[in-house]
Amino acid sequence: MTIDALGAILLIPSLSAALLAVLPGYMLAAKLNIVAALATFLTSLSLFVIEPTSGQYLLLDDLNKVFIVLTTFIGFTTSVFSASYIHHEIEIGRLTPAFLRFYHAMYQMLMFAMNLALVANNIGLMWVAVEVATLTTVLMVGIYRTHEALEAAWKYFILGSVGIALALFGTILVYMAARPAVGEGLDGMVWTVLVKHAAQFDPALLNVAFVFLLLGYGTKVGLAPLHAWLPDAHAEGPTPISAVLSGLLLNVALYALLRFKMMLAVNSEAIAPGPLMVTMGLISVIFAALMLYRRRDIKRMFAYSSIEHMGIIVFAFGMGGPLANFAALLHMAMHSLTKSAIFFAVGHIAQVKGTQKIAEIGGLTTTNPVLGWGLMLGVIAIVGLPPFGIFMSEFLVVSSTFARAPWLTVILVLGIIIALGGLFLRVGAVMFGEPKGKTAPAEASYVPMFTHLGLVLMAGIYLPPVLVTGFQNVAKLLG
Amino acid sequence: MSSLQFDIAHLLAGSLVLASFMMLYQDRLYALLNVYALHAGVLALSVGWQAYVQQAPHLYITALIALVFKAIIIPVALHRIIKRLGIHREIENVIGIGLTMMAGIGLVALSMVVMLRVTPGADALAREDLAFALSVVLLGLLIMVTRRNAVSQVVGFMSLENGLVLAATGAKGMPLVVEISVAFSVLIAFIVIGIFLFRIRERFDSVDVQALDRFRGERR
Numbered sequence: 179m180t181i182d183a184l185g186a187i188l189l190i191p192s193l194s195a196a197l198l199a200v201l202p203g204y205m206l207a208a209k210l211n212i213v214a215a216l217a218t219f220l221t222s223l224s225l226f227v228i229e230p231t232s233g234q235y236l237l238l239d240d241l242n243k244v245f246i247v248l249t250t251f252i253g254f255t256t257s258v259f260s261a262s263y264i265h266h267e268i269e270i271g272r273l274t275p276a277f278l279r280f281y282h283a284m285y286q287m288l289m290f291a292m293n294l295a296l297v298a299n300n301i302g303l304m305w306v307a308v309e310v311a312t313l314t315t316v317l318m319v320g321i322y323r324t325h326e327a328l329e330a331a332w333k334y335f336i337l338g339s340v341g342i343a344l345a346l347f348g349t350i351l352v353y354m355a356a357r358p359a360v361g362e363g364l365d366g367m368v369w370t371v372l373v374k375h376a377a378q379f380d381p382a383l384l385n386v387a388f389v390f391l392l393l394g395y396g397t398k399v400g401l402a403p404l405h406a407w408l409p410d411a412h413a414e415g416p417t418p419i420s421a422v423l424s425g426l427l428l429n430v431a432l433y434a435l436l437r438f439k440m441m442l443a444v445n446s447e448a449i450a451p452g453p454l455m456v457t458m459g460l461i462s463v464i465f466a467a468l469m470l471y472r473r474r475d476i477k478r479m480f481a482y483s484s485i486e487h488m489g490i491i492v493f494a495f496g497m498g499g500p501l502a503n504f505a506a507l508l509h510m511a512m513h514s515l516t517k518s519a520i521f522f523a524v525g526h527i528a529q530v531k532g533t534q535k536i537a538e539i540g541g542l543t544t545t546n547p548v549l550g551w552g553l554m555l556g557v558i559a560i561v562g563l564p565p566f567g568i569f570m571s572e573f574l575v576v577s578s579t580f581a582r583a584p585w586l587t588v589i590l591v592l593g594i595i596i597a598l599g600g601l602f603l604r605v606g607a608v609m610f611g612e613p614k615g616k617t618a619p620a621e622a623s624y625v626p627m628f629t630h631l632g633l634v635l636m637a638g639i640y641l642p643p644v645l646v647t648g649f650q651n652v653a654k655l656l657g
Numbered sequence: 658m659s660s661l662q663f664d665i666a667h668l669l670a671g672s673l674v675l676a677s678f679m680m681l682y683q684d685r686l687y688a689l690l691n692v693y694a695l696h697a698g699v700l701a702l703s704v705g706w707q708a709y710v711q712q713a714p715h716l717y718i719t720a721l722i723a724l725v726f727k728a729i730i731i732p733v734a735l736h737r738i739i740k741r742l743g744i745h746r747e748i749e750n751v752i753g754i755g756l757t758m759m760a761g762i763g764l765v766a767l768s769m770v771v772m773l774r775v776t777p778g779a780d781a782l783a784r785e786d787l788a789f790a791l792s793v794v795l796l797g798l799l800i801m802v803t804r805r806n807a808v809s810q811v812v813g814f815m816s817l818e819n820g821l822v823l824a825a826t827g828a829k830g831m832p833l834v835v836e837i838s839v840a841f842s843v844l845i846a847f848i849v850i851g852i853f854l855f856r857i858r859e860r861f862d863s864v865d866v867q868a869l870d871r872f873r874g875e876r877r
Binding site for chain 1: 771772774775776783787790791794798801807810814817818821824825828829830831832833836837840843844847848851
């Protein structure tokens with residue numbers, strides 16, 4: 179049996195996870211982690227050159243290609259950041275080498291699970307992959323063994339499990355709906371087969387199924403009011419995990435939801451999933467934007483910002499149509515890059531200052547100018563100011579939906595502006611004014627952060643035509 | 658399918674809902690665990706019967722997992738944990754038992770109305786199974802929200818998961834059922850180990866989740 183690129187992006191992380199689990203010496207492990215992540219990324223790039231054929235279990239189309247490349251790229255840059263991050267954690271004794279061995283194995287395990295969820299052509303397999311991804315992140319969120327970390331892990335665990343359980347019920351209902359048209363057995367869960375026959379499915383059953391799937395995977399996307407686990411998990415875990423959670427895992431859950439949305443779109447009698455997604459998206463945007471004002475913990479604040487941006491993305495996908503889908507995809511890519519860059523900066527800042535409390539951090543631009551300005555650039559990008567890519571994607575979301583639903587768009591813009599105010603208010607205090615806290619120079623790796631910001635800046639100024647056509651194809655696919 | 662086969666399947670699935678109701682009013686942890694063991698035992702019987710009726714031998718594996726893992730190993734392990742932690746006496750309900758039972762009846766009625774209405778096309782057994790399964794899922798959620806104790810929340814989650822297995826086996830010919838039930842067993846094992854490893858008792862001097870609330874929100 180030959181292994182094509184699709185198999186390889188699953189095989190590399192799973193083998194590395196096994197290897198990292200037994201490998202002593204965290205310095206070597208961190209390097210191996212980077213090498214494995216880089217190899218996975220390069221393999222995913224090869225998907226553009228040689229397209230492996232989709233089978234009953236694995237699938238490759240324009241949609242998941244975008245997600246896979248984004249996931250493996252950020253997985254790689256985060257592993258570079260992680261290497262310098264954990265070096266500091268070992269020095270101050272917050273983590274022991276034994277925990278790090280576990281951490282690295284789990285990191286690759288998470289990469290494997292996310293890639294599996296993205297390439298799975300079987301809705302049952304996709305569900306299992308999302309479950310594995312949830313479990314590995316739960317374990318990593320609790321790795322510091324503090325009160326707060328344990329509580330965050332427990333909360334994430336219980337809420338994530340309930341979400342996963344509801345998603346499985348929805349998956350079973352989809353199978354039930356498909357059985358009369360597709361027949362019993364494996365075909366009833368193969369996504370490509372399901373989409374082909376979705377027009378003949380029982381619409382009532384499909385509707386109920388989608389509600390469960392939206393609630394289930396929506397919990398994992400972090401949509402309000404199902405978001406309760408998200409801020410804790412982001413704030414209490416190691417920062418590389420916060421970056422991966424925000425930048426990637428939320429996208430993976432969203433991807434699962436999009437697959438089912440595409441299925442419902444084929445069936446003309448089923449409810450349109452759009453309005454449900456638009457409503458939940460808008461609630462998330464407004465809610466998260468208001469919550470930004472009362473934050474005291476810097477990582478928690480950016481976690482709320484992630485809820486806001488996932489809300490914008492879900493809103494845009496819910497509106498649908500080629501332009502809004504294009505904008506949503508672009509926004510998703512830009513948000514993943516920017517948010518993980520912000521977490522790279524925040525991770526080092528929290529290490530330098532020895533705290534995550536906003537009140538105890540001040541004057542960063544004078545004490546640690548590179549980190550400070552790096553974070554500042556990230557925040558300018560994330561609130562949607564030009565010339566960064568998020569400005570362009572938010573502009574596209576707003577302009578593409580304004581003609582169709584002016585009032586909804588007004589609410590959305592209001593949310594974005596409230597969030598802008600909240601973030602600047604809090605970050606301004608951290609950036610400028612009297613230096614507070616420790617002022618030691620940072621031993622940081624700036625490359626991943628500035629690579630991400632550079633990409634976001636480039637996308638804001640000039641989007642390569644290849645990328646535009648690629649995204650347009652995907653947007654058309656999403657309908 | 659003969660009417661006797663249908664009746665037995667119906668009886669077993671209905672018993673599962675009944676066992677869920679029994680969990681709702683238990684006010685001691687040991688008793689709750691015993692009812693959970695019963696719940697898992699009924700699930701094993703129900704899945705076993707489905708395996709026989711559908712002539713799907715792989716479902717016997719799922720039944721066996723339910724019997725050995727969920728009805729025996731997990732309750733015994735939780736018994737020991739409870740003993741070690743010395744918390745066997747109390748279960749604190751957030752709302753009164755009467756109100757909880759009323760809510761439970763409402764949820765079962767809701768799932769009947771929703772499920773029977775949307776599945777007129779499916780065969781009778783699958784319809785009823787799905788309606789019962791949704792009831793068990795919703796009752797599991799109810800147990801989770803009405804209990805403050807971490808162990809009983811986990812028991813609520815496990816009963817919810819039993820409902821999912823019932824739904825998966827009721828959907829005739831569904832692939833990956835065994836794999837999914839194994840995946841869920843791993844999840845549950847994680848939770849049980851989690852209670853122990855996280856040592857909620859040691860950390861918080863209580864498994865009462867309210868104690869966790871002290872750490873909720875922002876660190877000050």
